[in-house]
Amino acid sequence: MHIPDGFINIPTSAGFGAVAAGGVWYSIRRAARFLDDRRVPLAGLVAAFVFAAQMINFPVAAGTSGHLIGGVLAAVLVGPWLGALALTVVLVVQGFFFADGGLSALGLNVVNMAVVGALFGYLIYRGLLALLPKTRTGLLISAGVAAFLSVVLASMTFVLEYAIGGEGGASVGTVAAAMGGVHVLIGIGEGLITGLVVGAVLATRPDLVAEAPKAEVMAHG
Numbered sequence: 001m002h003i004p005d006g007f008i009n010i011p012t013s014a015g016f017g018a019v020a021a022g023g024v025w026y027s028i029r030r031a032a033r034f035l036d037d038r039r040v041p042l043a044g045l046v047a048a049f050v051f052a053a054q055m056i057n058f059p060v061a062a063g064t065s066g067h068l069i070g071g072v073l074a075a076v077l078v079g080p081w082l083g084a085l086a087l088t089v090v091l092v093v094q095g096f097f098f099a100d101g102g103l104s105a106l107g108l109n110v111v112n113m114a115v116v117g118a119l120f121g122y123l124i125y126r127g128l129l130a131l132l133p134k135t136r137t138g139l140l141i142s143a144g145v146a147a148f149l150s151v152v153l154a155s156m157t158f159v160l161e162y163a164i165g166g167e168g169g170a171s172v173g174t175v176a177a178a179m180g181g182v183h184v185l186i187g188i189g190e191g192l193i194t195g196l197v198v199g200a201v202l203a204t205r206p207d208l209v210a211e212a213p214k215a216e217v218m219a220h221g
Contacts, residue, residue: 002094003109003158005102012165017107023115024088031081042208043078047086050074051093053193054100067186069154071117072125072147073194077201079210080122087114108161112154121150125211134213136202144195151187155179 008016050070070090074083091109094100101109125146132138159176162168166175201209 002101003105003112003161005104007102007167008105008108008161009165009167010104012161013104013108016111016161020088020107020110020115023084023119024110027081027084027088027119031079031085034079034081039078039082039210043082043086046070046074046077046083047089049197050086051090054090054094068190068193069113069117069151070194071113071119071154072121072143072150072190073197075118075122076125076143076194076198076211077209080119082210083122084114084118087118108158112157112161116154116157117150120153121146122211124149129213136199139202139212140195140199143198144191147194148187148191151183151190152180155183 050068050073053068053070056067069087071083071087074086077083078086088110091101091106091113095103095106095109125142128142128145129139132142156176156179159172159179162175163172166172168175170178198209202212206212
């Protein structure tokens, strides 16, 4: 999912960089309303966990591999705004210190994984949660399905970016088919990991799950 330098042209990268900057700025403003002595260190722990988890690749198909994005996971644990900021910090550190994702493509990666992965993934999560019972099972299903869909949505956002300013030789249709097929499989892994991690936190410290409805914390179904 990390886009390297030169894969998307500079004008398109700059345009999505502006979108990313706007999303980060707005997230900072919204997150500031909810910051307290508990959420700040928890956001740091979530960022550290996502950073470490993104370093672990799992096989997908035909020699390809995938890794956790962690957008929905972060949003469920610390809220969408802090979740998006945690993903942004991870991407900045990866780009500057580990060459994982190009620096000119940093804005593209922030849009795909922090804005789409965390913020839009969170909207899907809340929509599913509104339809399902306010129980642990309902929350875990909502988080897992939202995580799956957020990966697919992020991959299609990349296809849009490629269609606007892609520098590769492949057609947009070829890229869309490849990205969609692989990221459906990656999304399944993302959904399972998200559900397992959220479930583990709920079982031990449900008070640390910022986006768990009160009724869910009390219910065991």
